[in-house]
Amino acid sequence: MTHALEITDLRKSYGGVQALDGVSLTVPEGSFFGFLGPNGAGKTTFINILVGLVRKSGGEALVFGHDVEDDYRAARDAIGLAPQEFNVDRFFPIHEVLEHKAGYHGVPASEAEERAAEALQRVGIYDKRNTRFDWLSGGMKRRFMLARALVTDPDLLILDEPSAGVDVQLRRDLWELVTELNEQGTTILLTTHYIEEAERLCDEVAILDSGRIVTVATPAELKDRGLDRIVVTLREPLSVAPSVLSDDERVESIECEGNRLVVTARQGGLIAPTLVRELDRGGFEIVDMEIARTSLEEVFVELTNSGVDRPENQRDEGTAADDRDREEAPLVTDGGAAAQRGRSQ
Amino acid sequence: MSVVDRVAARTPLPTGFYTLTKREILRFVRRPKNTFAPAITNVLYFSVFGVVLGARVGEIIGVPYILFILPGLIVLGAISNAFENASFSIFHGRWNEYIHETLTSPLSYTQMVWAYILSSAFRGLLVGAIIAAIGGGIISYLYQPVPIEQPVYLLAFMLVIVLLFASLGVVGGLLATDFDDLTMMNQFILRPLVFFGAVFYSLEDLTPLLRDVSMLNPMVYMVNGVRYGFLGVAEVDPNLSLFVLAGATAVVASIDVWLFKRGYGLTD
Numbered sequence: 358m359t360h361a362l363e364i365t366d367l368r369k370s371y372g373g374v375q376a377l378d379g380v381s382l383t384v385p386e387g388s389f390f391g392f393l394g395p396n397g398a399g400k401t402t403f404i405n406i407l408v409g410l411v412r413k414s415g416g417e418a419l420v421f422g423h424d425v426e427d428d429y430r431a432a433r434d435a436i437g438l439a440p441q442e443f444n445v446d447r448f449f450p451i452h453e454v455l456e457h458k459a460g461y462h463g464v465p466a467s468e469a470e471e472r473a474a475e476a477l478q479r480v481g482i483y484d485k486r487n488t489r490f491d492w493l494s495g496g497m498k499r500r501f502m503l504a505r506a507l508v509t510d511p512d513l514l515i516l517d518e519p520s521a522g523v524d525v526q527l528r529r530d531l532w533e534l535v536t537e538l539n540e541q542g543t544t545i546l547l548t549t550h551y552i553e554e555a556e557r558l559c560d561e562v563a564i565l566d567s568g569r570i571v572t573v574a575t576p577a578e579l580k581d582r583g584l585d586r587i588v589v590t591l592r593e594p595l596s597v598a599p600s601v602l603s604d605d606e607r608v609e610s611i612e613c614e615g616n617r618l619v620v621t622a623r624q625g626g627l628i629a630p631t632l633v634r635e636l637d638r639g640g641f642e643i644v645d646m647e648i649a650r651t652s653l654e655e656v657f658v659e660l661t662n663s664g665v666d667r668p669e670n671q672r673d674e675g676t677a678a679d680d681r682d683r684e685e686a687p688l689v690t691d692g693g694a695a696a697q698r699g700r701s702q
Numbered sequence: 703m704s705v706v707d708r709v710a711a712r713t714p715l716p717t718g719f720y721t722l723t724k725r726e727i728l729r730f731v732r733r734p735k736n737t738f739a740p741a742i743t744n745v746l747y748f749s750v751f752g753v754v755l756g757a758r759v760g761e762i763i764g765v766p767y768i769l770f771i772l773p774g775l776i777v778l779g780a781i782s783n784a785f786e787n788a789s790f791s792i793f794h795g796r797w798n799e800y801i802h803e804t805l806t807s808p809l810s811y812t813q814m815v816w817a818y819i820l821s822s823a824f825r826g827l828l829v830g831a832i833i834a835a836i837g838g839g840i841i842s843y844l845y846q847p848v849p850i851e852q853p854v855y856l857l858a859f860m861l862v863i864v865l866l867f868a869s870l871g872v873v874g875g876l877l878a879t880d881f882d883d884l885t886m887m888n889q890f891i892l893r894p895l896v897f898f899g900a901v902f903y904s905l906e907d908l909t910p911l912l913r914d915v916s917m918l919n920p921m922v923y924m925v926n927g928v929r930y931g932f933l934g935v936a937e938v939d940p941n942l943s944l945f946v947l948a949g950a951t952a953v954v955a956s957i958d959v960w961l962f963k964r965g966y967g968l969t970d
Binding site for chain 2: 371402405408409410411412429430431433434436438440442444445446447448449454456457458460461462463464465466467469505
C-alpha cells in the first residue's frame with residue numbers, strides 16, 4: 358500500500374542547530390493527520406521540505422512514493438499547501454493567481470479558469486475574484502490561501518496553522534470544508550496550535566518537539582495517557598482514605614480532603630463505576646461525583662514539557678525556522694496560553 | 703481564455719512552462735510604464751548626442767553620428783531591460799515569497815529558468831524595437847532611411863544578447879539581498895560597460911592600448927554585431943562575436959538552472 362507520506366530519519370540543521378532531528382513518520386493515504394508542536398518544534402520546516410522550500414540535511418521523504426528530491430515534480434504535483442505566511446502573487450487579481458497556479462500544475466487555461474472559479478466559490482470569496490490579494494480582509498486572505506491549495510486538486514492537502522488568527526465562523530467553515538475533502542479521499546496534514554482543532558478533526562496526531570517526534574497516536578489514545586480526576590463527595594468526612602481500587606494499576610493516587618475523596622487515575626471514566634461499587638460496599642454514602650477528564654491539551658503540555666533529551670542549544674539559539682514559528686499566533690484557549698507561559702518560565 | 707492560450711494549447715509546449723512565461727510577460731505588459739520609459743530617455747539621447755552634438759562630430763565610419771550611435775542605444779536599452787526584468791521579477795518574488803507559488807509546483811528547474819529568461823528577453827527585444835523605431839524615425843526624417851544591411855545577423859545578435867542578459871538577470875535576482883543591489887548591478891556594472899563599449903565612439907578613435915583594453919569588454923562585441931546588422935560594417939569579426947556570445951549565453955543559462963536546482967537564494 359502506498360502511503361501519503363513515508364518519512365525516514367528526516368534531518369535538517371541550520372548551522373549547528375538541529376531543526377529536525379531524525380523524524381520518522383508514516384501518514385496513511387486518506388487519513389486526517391495532525392501535526393502538533395510548540396513554537397520552533399520544526400513543523401514548518403518539515404512541511405517546507407516536502408514542497409521543496411527547504412533542503413533536507415539527511416533522511417528520506419516520500420510523497421505517495423515519490424522522493425521529494427529525486428522525483429520532486431511528481432511529489433510537488435500531489436501536494437496542495439496552504440502555508441501560514443501569505444506568499445501570494447500581488448501583481449494579479451486573485452482569480453488569475455489561481456489560474457496561474459493551476460497552470461503551473463499542468464492544467465490547461467480553459468480548465469484553470471473553471472477551477473479557479475470553483476475554488477473561489479468553495480471558500481466563499483468568488484465575488485472578490487477581480488480583487489488583488491492585498492485588498493482582501495484578513496479572513497478573506499486566509500480563505501484565499503485555502504483556495505490556492507485546492508485549485509490544483511491535490512491528493513495531499515497540507516494546512517499550516519490554517520485557523521491562526523481567524524474568527525469562529527471562518528474556523529468552523531474551514532473545519533467543515535476540510536472534513537468534506539477528507540471524506541472525499543483527500544489526505545490532510547494539519548499543523549496547528551489549536552488542540553481542540555486537532556482533537557476534533559484528526560484521526561491521528563504526531564507531537565513534535567525540538568525537531569523530534571515525541572509520540573504518534575489517536576487523540577483518544579493520547580487522552581487515555583493523561584490523568585483524570587474523580588472527585589467523590591461523601592455524606593460523612595473521612596479521616597483516612599478507604600481501601601478502594603487497590604489492585605488497579607491505572608490509579609495514581611487516592612487522597613482525602615474532608616468529605617471529598619480525590620482519585621487521580623488514567624481512564625477515569627472506566628474506573629468510576631468500580632469506585633462507586635467499592636465505596637458502596639464499604640458503607641460510604643455518596644452524595645455527589647465529578648469526573649474531570651484530562652484534555653488533549655494537558656497531555657500535549659505534559660509531553661512537550663518533558664524535555665526529552667533536549668539539547669540546551671535548541672532552547673536558546675534561534676534558527677530561521679524558529680523565527681518563523683515564533684511569529685505564529687498564540688494559543689487561543691486559556692489552558693493553551695497557560696501552557697505557553699509554563700514553557701517560558 | 704485568450705487567443706494566445708488557444709494557440710498554445712495546440713502546441714506541444716508544456717502547460718506549466720507556458721503559464722509561467724505568460725505570467726512573466728503579463729507582469730510587465732500590464733504595467734507598461736517601465737517598458738515604455740526608455741522611449742523618453744532615448745528621444746533625449748538622440749536629440750542631444752545625435753542632433754545637437756552629432757552635427758559637430760560629423761560622420762564616423764562613413765555614416766552620420768546619430769546613425770552610428772543607434773545600434774549602441776538599442777543594445778543599451780535591450781540588455782538593460784532584459785537584465786532588469788529577470789532580476790527584478792525573481793528578486794521581488796523572493797522578497798515577497800510569492801516565488802514559492804512557482805517553486806512548489808511540478809515545473810522542472812529548467813522550465814522555471816527558461817520561462818524567466820524568455821519573458822525577460824522578450825521585454826528586451828520589445829524595448830530594442832521601440833528605440834529602433836524612434837531612432838529610425840528621427841534619422842529618416844533628418845538624414846536618410848536607416849539601412850538594415852545584414853538582417854539575419856541583426857536578428858541573431860539581438861536575440862543572443864537579450865538572452866544572455868536575461869540569463870545574467872536571473873543570477874542577479876538570485877544573488878541580490880535587497881533592492882539596492884539590483885540598482886547597483888545596473889548602474890555600476892551594466893551602464894559603464896555599455897558606455898565604454900564603443901557605443902558613442904569608434905574603436906579606431908582609441909589609442910592602441912585603450913583599444914586592446916576595450917576588447918576585454920563583452921559589450922564591444924554586442925554593439926559591433928548589431929552595428930554590423932544595420933550598417934554592414936564591423937570592427938570585429940561578427941561570426942566570432944556571435945559564437946562567443948552564444949557560448950556565454952549557454953554557460954550562464956546552465957548556471958541559472960544549477961542555481962535553481964541548488965536552491966540558491968530560493969530555499970533554506
